[in-house]
Amino acid sequence: MPIEIKPLTPCIGARLTGIDVRRLLTSDEVRAIDAAMDRHAVLVLPDQDITDEQQLAFTRNFGELEEGANSTVRNSELRLAPAFADVSNLDRDGSKLARDHKRRMSSLGNRLWHSDASFRAVPAQYSILSGRIVPERGPNTEFADMRAAYDALDARTKAEIEDLVCEHSLIYSRGQLGFTEFLPDERVAMRPVRQRLVRTHPNTHAKSLFLGSHIGAIVGWPRPEAMAFIRDLMEHATQPEFVYVHKWTQGDLVMWDNRTTMHRVRRFDDLNVVRDVRRTTVRGDGPTAAQDAA
Numbered sequence: 001m002p003i004e005i006k007p008l009t010p011c012i013g014a015r016l017t018g019i020d021v022r023r024l025l026t027s028d029e030v031r032a033i034d035a036a037m038d039r040h041a042v043l044v045l046p047d048q049d050i051t052d053e054q055q056l057a058f059t060r061n062f063g064e065l066e067e068g069a070n071s072t073v074r075n076s077e078l079r080l081a082p083a084f085a086d087v088s089n090l091d092r093d094g095s096k097l098a099r100d101h102k103r104r105m106s107s108l109g110n111r112l113w114h115s116d117a118s119f120r121a122v123p124a125q126y127s128i129l130s131g132r133i134v135p136e137r138g139p140n141t142e143f144a145d146m147r148a149a150y151d152a153l154d155a156r157t158k159a160e161i162e163d164l165v166c167e168h169s170l171i172y173s174r175g176q177l178g179f180t181e182f183l184p185d186e187r188v189a190m191r192p193v194r195q196r197l198v199r200t201h202p203n204t205h206a207k208s209l210f211l212g213s214h215i216g217a218i219v220g221w222p223r224p225e226a227m228a229f230i231r232d233l234m235e236h237a238t239q240p241e242f243v244y245v246h247k248w249t250q251g252d253l254v255m256w257d258n259r260t261t262m263h264r265v266r267r268f269d270d271l272n273v274v275r276d277v278r279r280t281t282v283r284g285d286g287p288t289a290a291q292d293a294a
């Protein structure tokens with residue numbers, strides 16, 4: 001079956017058919033997906049009824065897996081293998097997370113715009129999200145094109161931000177929601193990391209904004225001025241013209257390039273309705289900025 005790619009908006013997102021994720025991909029197929037990712041940044045592969053093993057094998061086509069993606073969950077509490085980020089609302093016994101469950105509190109941070117693992121010195125490349133049980137009434141996942149957002153800035157702003165470096169941490173994003181319950185060892189693991197505000201894509205050489213709710217500082221700037229500016233940039237970058245809204249159908253496999261996009265999930269009735277979505281992540285190929293020597 002030939003690969004077919006249909007754009008979903010003028011700038012971001014495409015629907016890709018003609019690939020069966022359950023079997024081994026040829027190198028031509030992997031190259032075609034990479035090329036489509038470079039162009040569209042978000043790909044939707046419908047009707048992919050896959051197992052965890054098939055999802056892992058598919059993910060490995062694109063690079064090294066990011067392990068330990070469940071940043072705030074201990075291994076003994078995991079429902080899925082550690083290579084998965086469990087984005088469901090289920091605990092390890094398969095029942096829905098209670099309203100005040102710590103994992104639920106923490107995962108509410110996914111409702112804020114972010115790029116996966118930007119709080120790690122080596123941030124994520126691709127995220128691959130499999131919709132195993134998808135509620136009929138949402139939630140949607142929204143994706144913002146950070147290349148289009150960068151391109152739309154005026155020349156003065158582009159020059160001003162070219163070499164800025166931000167500090168990212170889960171403590172900042174969770175803190176925005178008032179979630180501050182971290183254990184001492186979690187706080188150490190969540191030390192802020194530095195990321196360039198403007199990234200250049202290694203294949204396309206397109207520049208993009210590297211933003212997200214994990215940002216809590218701009219190096220060298222007074223904090224309130226930094227956060228007011230980041231808020232302006234986030235508002236600019238998430239205008240509807242830069243956004244693709246994905247309405248999930250069960251069996252969708254959605255993959256996105258975290259280097260050129262931000263995303264967020266919307267609110268849904270998670271106390272009463274099961275949503276089982278499982279993410280694998282391809283590790284990025286290096287840091288975007290030198291880390292603080294301290």
Ligand SMILES: [Fe+2]
Pocket residue numbers: 110114115116263
């Ligand atoms: Fe995410």
